[in-house]
Amino acid sequence: MKFVAFERNKQGTGASRRLRNSGKAPGIVYGGEGQPQLIELDHNALWHALKKEVFHSSILEMELAGKTSKVLLRDVQYHPYKPQVVHIDFQRVDANTKLHMKVPLHYKNAEESQAVKLEHCLVNPVVNELDISCLPADLPEFIEVDLSGLKKGMSLHLNDIQLPKGVKAVTHGKPNPVIVSVVTAAAEESAEAATAGAEGAAAAAPAAEAKAAPAAKGGAKDAKAAAPAKDAKKK
Template sequence: MKFVAFERAKQGTGASRRLRNTGKTPGIVYGGEGQPQLIELDHNALWHALKKEAFHSSILDMEVDGKSSKVLLRDVQYHPFKQLVQHVDFQRVDARTRLQNNVPVHYKGEAESDAVKLDHCVVNHVISELVISCLPGDLPEFIEVDLSGLKKGMSLHLEDIKLPKGVSAVTRGKKNPVLVSVVAQAAEEAPAAEAAPAPEPAKGKGKGKK
């Protein structure tokens, strides 16, 4: 994906506030061999770009003053209640240096699995994204996992899937975390016992003869 930014000369809270009032979003680019660079972006264009999954997980082409460079989105600061992006951070990418990035996991095929079709189980997606390490040229936009082989009682772990070439997972805590678990649905409650017939009302006493 490609986006256009502009160099920003002024910094500070007041300057950033004035910038936002004109429909711009302040940002910074850091890393690599260059010095940190202050930038500004069109807010509306940025807002729509942030809705796309690829903008968060892909290497981006950033153009500033006619010069293009490769960057990764590293941080976004949103206003607490307004639909407003207050600041963005980008990191320069070196083609020869491995990087770490969060990549979404896309699951497919669970509806065709025996667990769902035959046993009517519930498939829980425990992990929705992975932290991976790779060279910039090997960075995938997402990782696809086929669930068509799931069966009742199974759990799919990280070591059960094949990562793209040149990509390794970065785990914190558990070395082989669960990605997906299959849970049998709770048995339907037995039909309630038929209610006992209500007792017949007691017969009233007849009136005596005068």
């Protein structure tokens, strides 16, 4: 993806404010062999570019002063309540230096899995992007994850997904974190609880009837024993 930047000579809060008021966005490009350089971009074009996923996760071609260089988006600062970019940072890319980036995960085929299609479960993505390390030439725009093999009670871990060639995941703490979990839908849980309750009630009914039967027999005997006593009293 290409974009055009322009050299910026003035810096400071006042200069940046005037720049933004004129429809421009202040920024900086750093890293590589060159010195940090102040730049400015057309705000409207930048705003629309930032809405695209590829602008955040891939190597960009920046045209500056008639020369094209490869850069990565590193930071964007937005106005607290206005739809405005306050400042943007780019980093130059060295073909021989590994990058540390966050790349989005694209999930597919969840609706074709046994968990969703037959067992009426919900697929819950725990992670939507992955920290990776790779050379610029190996940087993927996104990583695709196939969920067609999911079943009820399963969890998909980092080691279960196929990473592109030359790409290594960077984990923080847990070596094999959960990427996707399968959870039972609330309606399904209620139905299972109702079924279990009905089965329990059905099992308890014969026991209750058996318990009530001796009591009834005992009551009948007591009634018969009490009848002669009443007759004797009357006489």
